Every structure is written in structure tokens, then in C-alpha cells.
Amino acid sequence: MPATAPAPEAIFFDLDDTLLDDRAASSAGLRTLMELLGHPDFGAARRLWDVQTDISFGAYIAGRLTLAEQRRERVRALAVQAGHAHIADAHCDDLYQRYLAAHRAAWTPFRDVAPVLNDLAGNGVRLAVVTNGIEQLQTDKLARLGIAEYFGAVVCADSVGAGKPDPRIFHIACQRVGVPPERAWHVGDQLRADALGAIAAGLHPILIDRHERGEAAAHHDITVVTGLDEVRNLARAAHTAAARPAGPVL
DSSP: OOTTOOOOSEEEEOOBTTTBOHHHHHHHHHHHHHHHHTOOOHHHHHHHHHHHHHHHHHHHHTTSSOHHHHHHHHHHHHHHHTTOOOOOHHHHHHHHHHHHHHHHHTOOBOTTHHHHHHHHHHTTOEEEEEESSOHHHHHHHHHHHTOGGGOSEEEEHHHHTOOTTSHHHHHHHHHHHTOOGGGEEEEESOIIIIIIHHHHHTOEEEEEOTTOOOOOOGGGTOEEESSHHHHHHHHHHHHHHHHSOOOOOO
16 A cells, blocks of 8 residues: 555445445346347357446446446347347347346345444444446445445435546545545545546545456556455554654654
8 A cells, every 4th residue: 555545534435346246246137138138158248248338338427328328238239249130229128127137136245345344334434335336226236235324425426427437426425424535545446437536536546356357556556455354454554554653853
């Protein structure tokens, strides 16, 4: 961790693949879509779904697509890969709802989530969620995971009009928990949206790499962890350092 990292008064968390195992949930939804479309190759489907999600959801966050349009783009890409050249909007919408139902059924937190949130909150650290996900869906996830009570704010891109990496969403989160950006940390799994977005907003970034994807963060001087236990330990160390008496001026 950079020596200048402050002791956090607040820690913000991304949700998907930070608190919730979205990789597993989306794989469950994807297998449902594959079965409905007659798609034979999970590896190819997974790679395409990830790329198309980045493109289409990114366009939605940027305001170039509606929520329904980005969902249709993702379903259509998979349908074309499965050999279906033409698919109507209504069919796309139905398929996405089938995907979402399977996705919901597979929502589970990572095992370190509740213990670490409990420890941080118990030590007076203010907690919030900062996510590009749809507010209704994300609040449903927090309720299902049983961790909603830990967060003083849940800040979602669609409800505040700005999404990560836009600094505004981080500043809104800071305002809602009453902490200045320089006293807040942000933990998330996306290099650009989470880590670089946090830096641009004046927060301390921590990149969490749950699935060992090897995000290239070293040249940005960004702390990388593989679980929330490490975040808790870093916060403890920062608070201990902040509480240590300053040495004599020589």
C-alpha cells in the first residue's frame, strides 16, 4: 500500500465480483440461455458474453443505449454465435428474463464478506456501496445476501446520473456518508471503473482480484488484493499508523 494512504473513515465497495460472486451467478444465467438457444460451447459463450457485456453495458452507462437495448445486444450476440441470425426484440426480452431468473437464483456472497463488514463497522468505519448496477437489482442483491444493514448508503449509477469512473458518483457517496474523499477508500474489481475512477475522485483505491485475472495495476501504484481479509488488515494497519505518536523533530 502506498505510504501516503490515509486511515479510512469510510470504505466504499463495488458489489458484483467484490461482495457477490457475480461470475458464478452469471454463469448460471448463461447456461440457461445456452440451453434455450441450443448453444454447445460454454467457453466460447462465456468469452463472448463478457466482451459484449463490457461493450453494451458501457454504452448504457455512457447514455448511448437504454437498459433494454443493452440487454438485447448481449442476447443477440449470443444468439448469433449459436446460429440464430435474426431474433425479435420481444424474444430477446423474454430470453433475458430467463437469464435473470437463473442469475438471481445463484446469488451468493463470498465467504469473507459478512465477517469483514462486521469487523469494519464494529470499529467505526462507515461503509457504502458504489455500483454501476441498476438500483432495484442491486438493492435486491444486498437484501438477498443479508448484508444491507451494514451500508449507510447505496449509490447506483442509474439513480444519481453518473457512473464509475466518473468522479461524481464517488463524491455523492462521500457526501452521503459525511466523509471527505481523501479519507475514503474504494474497493472494486475493475481497474478503470473502480481503481482509476477512485483515484480521479481523490479516494484511495484497492483493486480486488477475486478470480485472479491479473489486472495490470502495478504501474498505477494501486494496491491489489484477492479477498476482503486483506482490506481489513490494511485498514487496521493504517489506523495503527495514524494513532502512533509522531517522532521528535530533529
